[in-house]
Amino acid sequence: MHIGILKTGHTPPDLEPEHGDYGAMFRRLMAGEGFSFTTWSVVDGEFPDSPEAADGWLITGSRHGAYEDHPWIPPLEQFIxxxxxxxxxxxxxxxxHQIIAQAMGGKVEKFPGGWSVGPQVYHFPDGPRTVQAWHQDQVTQAPEGAQTVASSVFCTHAALLYPRKAYSVQPHPxxxxxxxxxxIETRGKGVVPDAQLEQARDTVGAPLDDAALAHQFATFFRERRIA
Structure with a gap:
């Protein structure tokens, strides 16, 4: 199965040599699932010719807000x-997660409750999972027809299922x-409150459930379900 990765942001230049871009991170996350991948850098205006260019699509994270005025956001919404x-x-x-919700009629905002960074616990139907977070924006109103299937104390709509169409999550497996x-060093200082950065440093190293979310993604691509 051929998955198209729509890259909506760039990793910090100081981190890219070690970690790669967001496309490389998702290739590592999904390694062993039998998928092939092609990346389009939509943040730079590079779009596929049509949705038929791949069997499924994965939209990455970004430092940008879905509600911001960038020339590539309206065509991305239309592509969705x-x-x-x-x-x-x-x-x-x-x-x-946010741009799919916005494209389909939901609402995305800079959350007045502030930031969520570092390992966080999210409550899924089959139990709690710990996944890394890095966001202030979040979906505050789910689109009509979308089902909220995970939440946290900070984020009500932490995962949304659009039956047989899309599956999206707020955290970063x-x-x-x-x-x-x-x-924390390249983008957090002076943006995220210092106390939150310190708490994130202290909790980094907690066991993560990234593999469980990777399996959800693979199951959705193949079977249009998450469990």
């Missing part, structure tokens, strides 16, 4: 709607501990 119409499954992570520590 076209993929729904073409019956190509979509998986979204963080910004990807593609982020390992070293990358989060790098984000």
């Amino acid at each position: 709607r076209d993929a729904f119409e073409a019956d190509r499954p979509i998986v979204g992570v963080c910004f990807g 593609e982020f390992d501990d070293a990358f989060v520590l790098g984000l």
